[in-house]
Each structure stands twice: as structure tokens, then as C-alpha cells.
Amino acid sequence: MVTAGALLVAGTTSDAGKSVLVAGICRWLHRRGVDVAPFKAQNMSNNSVVCADGGEIGRAQALQAAACGLAPSVGFNPVLLKPGSDRTSQVVVRGVVDGTVSAASYRERKAALLEVVTSSLASLREQHEVVICEGAGSPAEINLRSTDIANMGLARAADLPVIVVGDIDRGGVLAHLFGTLAVLEPADQALVAGWVVNKFRGDPALLEPGLEQLRALTGRPTLGVVPWRPELWLDAEDSLGHVADGVVGRPATPVGRDWLRVAVVRLPRVSNGTDVDALAAEPGVAVRYVTEPSRLADADLVVLPGSKATVADLAWLRAQGLADGVLAHARAGRPVLGVCGGYQMLARRIHDPHGVEAAPGTAEGLGLLDVEVTFDVAKHLGTPTGTALGESVAFYEIHHGRELRGAVAPLVTLGDGTPEGADGGHVLGTHAHGLLENDALRRRLLARAAAAAGRDFTPAPATSYAATRAAQLDLLGDLVETHLDTDALEALIAKGAPPGLPEVRVSSS
Template sequence: MKGALLIAGTTSDAGKSVVVAGLCRMLTRRGVRVAPFKAQNMSNNSVVTLDGGEIGRAQALQAQACGLAPSVRFNPVLLKPGSDRRSQLVVRGRAVGTVGARDYFRHRQQLREVVAAELASLRAEFDVVICEGAGSPAEINLRATDLANMGLARAARMPVLVVGDIDRGGVLAHLFGTVAVLDPEDQQLISGFVINKFRGDVELLRPGLDRLTELTGRPTLGVIPFAEDLWIDAEDSLSTVADAPVGRPLPPVGTEWLTVAAIRLPRISNSTDVEALACEPGVSVRWVSEPSRLFDADLVVLPGSKATVDDLAWLRRTGLAAALTARAAAGKPILGICGGYQMLGRRISDTVESDAGVVEGLGLLDLDIEFADPKVLRRVSGRSLLEGIPLHGYEIHHGRVRRSTDNAWLELAGAPEGSVSGAVWGTHLHGLLESDEFRRMWLRRIAVAAGRSGFVVADDVSVAAIRSDQLDLLADLVEDHLDLPQLERLIDEGAPVDLPTLTAVAASASR
């Protein structure tokens, strides 16, 4: 097998990332040398690669599905939104500036060359490259600057499958409309459809699929059922909804639950940090956005942010800042990660991200933060200063600690890191809670601080193993529910040469 395939979606969060991950894992299990590729991602969920850059979290998971280390090659252009109008532009893993829509238009030719070079390199090295689109190819207002959908498919002559999420309703209209609004040249590459998250008897859907084929001249290559156990590594911000649970909590080992409230910041970044907690039996994690949900929780997590100063102001407007202060005064545990850690300090000096100058923090930790270039990007190992337990993670931040009187609780690469004061903990380290032995130790401390004597930490939970099981589940879903011979033909041979334009099919069907 030799070739490439683009997985597009009718909407954001339609299932592109998980279908790509499932295809990558399925092909890898069959001995195919496969690599993922997303030309341009817009996400604040990112990871640091072994080559010292940052890419979207989904591409790191897809790389793992292929048995590969994360690399900037798999996501050469990353946009990290800091506001509704401006995003940090990351090219080949490095931040090169902040852009708006008009600025980005000026960069398009240079970025197109970067994308083309990386894709060509991967196609030369691997048997198959499975590409993920961005948003929807039906965003025709952005077609002139498109690097990740039909612009990429046209440039590389790749067949395209469009994924639709039936959970959102109207999936057949979404699939039809996605093709209908495209130029005839783009339509020629849309080779079929995949329906995601189906519940019930697929035969009830069959007449609609048959009619969709009549109207578009394109088959549905599979209907993937809803999988309740599939939840880890949700990249899109649409998946991080306030008052929604994280994962599927397992019953406690002991007699009590431990409850975690994770604050859903407007510009949240690396929301996946809390997923490691949700892997633990008896730990219930929920996203929250209003103050009353903080008082009863055993632990509150203040996660990272791509707009630290703006999200700090939001905490104050919503009353969440006052609730955090009340928790700290009562000795109830709080954990701040990266941007959340910075907000817990006394002062933030920011002339890089928001250009706000000096801003007062929450004052729950005695530290000062100064934003500076270049951005800190590193994967790092270390140990806990509490019990000497080894740990690992990665850092992505502009903010530096310039002054701190609180005790450090971590040691990274031989240097102290993080701050703890009473029941308030802070660190710049993402992925910290994926270190299994460390997480168990720390949760025991949190349970004691929260007065949960009946909570027992399981001694056999492995986040890495759970993530691997999730990838195998995705591969099983793809293998069991997609037309693999037809899929393989698309990869080997490209889009069928006789695909009609939708206008021609519709005219024929109406006669």
C-alpha cells in the first residue's frame, strides 16, 4: 500500500482526529509504515516534541498510534488563539509572531511552501500518510488561504473522506451541503463519507445513505458507532464544556469519592492535563465555570491559558477569583498549572502576550511572574521534593518566575520548580499527573487535606496503558465498521476519475 488520504469533517469536533488516529493505529497493526499529518491546526492543546517544538495534541496522539515520537513534521503550522481576532503563529514548532486574519493572508504563500515540503518528505519516507483537515472544507470564505483542506488535497492530488457527527443532528444534510458548496475541481476529490457516533440500528439509516449516494454519486464507507468508553485526549475546545464530566469515572476502591472541579477558562490551554486524574477509580472530574461549583469540590484545578491576563480578569468578573480565595483561606486544595499557576501569584508583568504591563494576581502564592521571549519549550524529567518520586512532563510558557518565597515541591533537571503554600499548589509542568507513581502519592495528600479518609488510591492505574487501549479501541472501530478494501483502493489509486460534480448528479436525480 502506498499513498495518502485526507480526512475532512463537516464541522469542528466531527471526529476527524479520532478517525485519523484509528486509521493510523489500524494500519500500523497491519505492518504498514504510516505517519499522521495536519498541515494547519488551530488549538491551544499542544505538546512539546522531541525536536524541541510544539504541535497540536491530536497529532502527538496520532504519532503514538503509529508508534512514532511526536515531531513538528506532523503539524508544521499551528495557530494558538489568544483572542477572538489574534492567534500566535507557530511554524515548524516555533512561535514566529501573532497574526490576525489579514496578516495570515499575507503569510499564505510561505506557509503553503512549508506544508508542501513537509508532506512531500513524509510521503517519501512512509508508505501511507493519513492527513487530517481543519474545521470544515465547506468554509468557502477561507478557501483562498486554505492549507489544510481542499487546498492541500488539490495540491497533493489526495482523495478526501468527509466525516459527519450524527450526534449533532442533520448529518445527511451536512454531508450533502459540504460537497454542494465546493468548486467543481474540489468536488472531484471528495471520494466518500463516514458517519461518526451512530447509536441504534444502522439499517434504519440505510435508506438515507442510499439516497445520499444517489444525490452525490459518492458512497458512505462506514458508520462508526458511538463508543461510551472513548474519551481520552479530546483536543477540540468544543469538547471541554462547562458542567460536563471528564471521562467515565470508575467506582471508588474505598468508600468515598474524590471530586475535582476544573475551571473552564475562556482561553483554556492544555485542558487534557486533568484527564490523568479522571483515569483514577473514585475520582470524579468536572469542568465548571461558576463559583458555587468550587465550594464542595475536594480539589480545584486552575488550568493553563493562552490569554493569562484576560482569563484572570474573567475569574474576577465571574466571582471565581473570590471563590478561589475563600477556598485557600479554608485550607482546601487548589492546583494551578502553567497559566493557572501564574494567576495564583501576586503580580504578572506582561508585555508579550497581552501587553497589559503589571497586573495584580490572586495573591494565593507569593511569587511574581514576568512574560518574556523566547517561549520556554522543553520536555523534562525530575522528581518530587516531597518523597523523591520520579516524574516527567513538558513546559510551554512565556511566563518566568522572577521572585518566590514559597517552597518548591518539584525538581526539574536539577533545579527547583513549582510553589506550594498551605493547600495551594502551582507548577508550570504540563503532563505532570501522567506520572503514575507521583500522581498516586499526590492524590493521597489531597485526600488527607480534603478530609476524605475513605478514599483509596488504586495502585495499578497506568495513564499510558489507558491511552494505548483507547488507540486500540479506535483501531477496532475503524477495522470493524469501515469498508477497508475500498479505503485501501483510495489510498493506492487516489480519487476515482469519474466522480461527478454534485450539480450534475442533482440535475439527473430530479429528472
């Protein structure tokens, strides 16, 4: 059994399966009694969570921590980039905001950040028997290699063995794997020890000759072929990465006669879109992302999710005609829920005196809640508890907005009595992320929506979101145990990349 060591899981592309493979390896090791922790040096995502130690990290690392039986910690993701536009990102270092950068200016910070990530990894390795690291994007981005801190730059600095995962669903996976290795410099190649093929569907016998040729060409084995499992959809790092044809999850048959239809507006800069995963986990609840007004017409509940650029996304909402659809839905007495940025859009006005999002100014909200929002420079992070709709709740907050409510009642009352959010009857808003993961609260909200819509819908009393997530983590662990060469995996973690791996070059002849 593995007792000490580390491994880096890289990918041929973004969304190749790095996050889920790391979670699966972590779950497999944890179930065997290994003290294991996850690590991602640099993440780019607007899907984040707040840790008990006060900072925020990518949600994928929180899921991986759960696979290890650990609470989220800023040590698992020391650098987080949160895109606010196509050209700029907020930088979060060890859980705390540390400025805004462009792509060019961020490269200038990489040398200092390499020390941050290597020291964070070293600290984790002192605290845990095994650390499973996740790369970012692809190590084949050779234009970025000189300042890389998350892929081969990290592997070289910490002497980590590397396995590379490729998504066969994209096509050309053998070329992707070979090409990823071939463009690397020799010292980087020496750490790449094997391959994993992800999302395989079909006859394995047809793939096997290609894997044998890949081994002959590279001198490296394929450690496993992981089959496609459509039931794996929770907590995607990219908040829309798990959405197929607009549909979230694989909902079970309703308890009552009717389905409850939820339309989630797919904002251009959506953040923490996984808040609606808990709704999709309920039997009889069909959750769909929408981008056009017609898709709101037959919805029983409309959700405006979080946004990293609330005012810009509100302008987009109006330009697409979706704002009129939301207003019509609410004026007909049908439920609307806004979360974080979506909540701010439901307010009367949004004030940004310090230019937190863009130029200083005030924007008119949709006016569905008697609330005004002002952006503060400081970001509010917290993991409070309280009550909502008569139920005990726990959640987390990540926002710059400060609310000033008028006559509207709060949706949440914190443990110290502080009101939060707004309950306007059929229009509700909150800054609370993860609120819908509270099972009793979620059932009350769905029952209210069903009553307003006249649906014969009964929330399933036994649904546990935590159990649903745990079952998916166990499935990931099962896939690793069943479909990967775990003996080879253990050897890599404990001993590192084997010496003498051949260098691969692309012939110029």
C-alpha cells in the same frame, strides 16, 4: 495490504470526528505492520505538546502519532494557530513562534505557508509508507477556498483522495455531506471519494435508505458508519470538546468509601485543559469543569488550568466571583493546584513589561504563593525530567512566564537541580504540562488532597494513564476495522480517488 500512499480525512464541520477517525485509521494500519504517520497542515488549538525536536504541535497530532507508535514531531503539524483573543492568534510554524496575526493578515501569509505544508507532507511521504492527513474545519468554507492550505487546497496540491466525515449527533448529516460536496468546484469534487458517518446511535436499518440515496445523488459510497462510544474522551483537540455537562471522562468506582471531587475552573481561554484527563482516569475521582463559585464549595481539590491569556482570564476569574471562591477554598486548608497560567494566577504579581499578552503592565495575582512571574518575549519550550513529591517525573513546558520564588519550596526539581513550581503545602503550582500523567506522582497528589479533605479515598495502585490511552487508541482501531470498508479504504490510500467521479450541482430551478 497497503504499502504506500496517503489519504485526507475532511469533515462537514469542526468536531465532526476528523481527529479520532485519523487516529483510528492510523492505529488500524499500525497494528497491521504498516509504517504510517499522521499529518495536519494547519491546526487551530491552544491544546499543544512539545516534541523532542524542540517545537510544539497540536495535541491531537501527538495522539495520532502515538496511534502510529511514533514520538511527536513538528513535521506532523507544520502550522499551528494559538488563539489569544477572538481576533488574533499566535502563529507557530514548524514548531517555532512566527508572529501574531489577525484573520485578515493571516490570509496574506497563506501562499508562503502552502509551500511549508506541501514540503512537510512530501518529506513525511518519503519517510513513511502511508500518511493519513486531517483537514481543518470544513472544506465547504468556500469563502476561504482561495487561500486554503489544509483541506481541498492541500488535497489538490498533493493529489490526495479525500473522505468526508459527518457527525450524525448534530442532526442533518446527509444534507451536510451532500452540501459539502455540492458547493465545491469540479476539480475539488473529483478528489472526494466517499463518506463516513460518525457517532451513530440507533437502528442502522433506518439510516440505510438515506445512505443509498446519498450514493445515488453523489455517485460516492458511504465507507462506514461509526457507532457512538462514550468511553472515548481522552486528548480531545478542543480542550473542552470531550466534556459533557461539565464532567470529564467516565470515572470508575472508588477504591475506598468516598469519591474525591475535583473542580477545574473553565477559563475563557483555557489551554492544555487535557492536563486534568489523568485525574479523571483514576477510579473514584470525579472531575468537573465549573464556571460559577457555588461549584467550588464542595470540591476537595480545585484546579486552575493553563491559559493563553493569563491576565485577562484572571480578571474574568475575579469578575465571576470565582477568585473569592478559590481564596476561600485555600484559606480553609483545602488543596489548590495551578498549572502554567493557573500557577501564574496564584502568584503575588504578574509582570508583562514587553506586552506579550496585551498592554505592558503589572497585574496583582491571587497571592496564594510567594512567587512573582515575569513574561519574557521568548517562549520557553522543553521536555525536562526531574522529581516531584519524591517521585520521578517527565513533562513538557510551554510558557512565556519566568518565576521568581520567595520562601516557598519548589514542587519540581529538574534533573540538573533547577527548582520549578511551588509547593505551599495545600497550594501548589507548576509550569509543567503532562505532570499528572506520571502515575506515582498523581497518586501522591491525590492522597494528599484526600487527607486534607478528610476523605476515605485510596488511589488505585494499578492505574496506568499510558495504558488507558493505549486502550482508547486500540478501541479506535477496532472501530475502523469493524465498521469501515477497509478494502475500499486501502484502495483509496494506494491508488487515489477513482477516475470519473460525477460532478454534483445544486439545481437553481
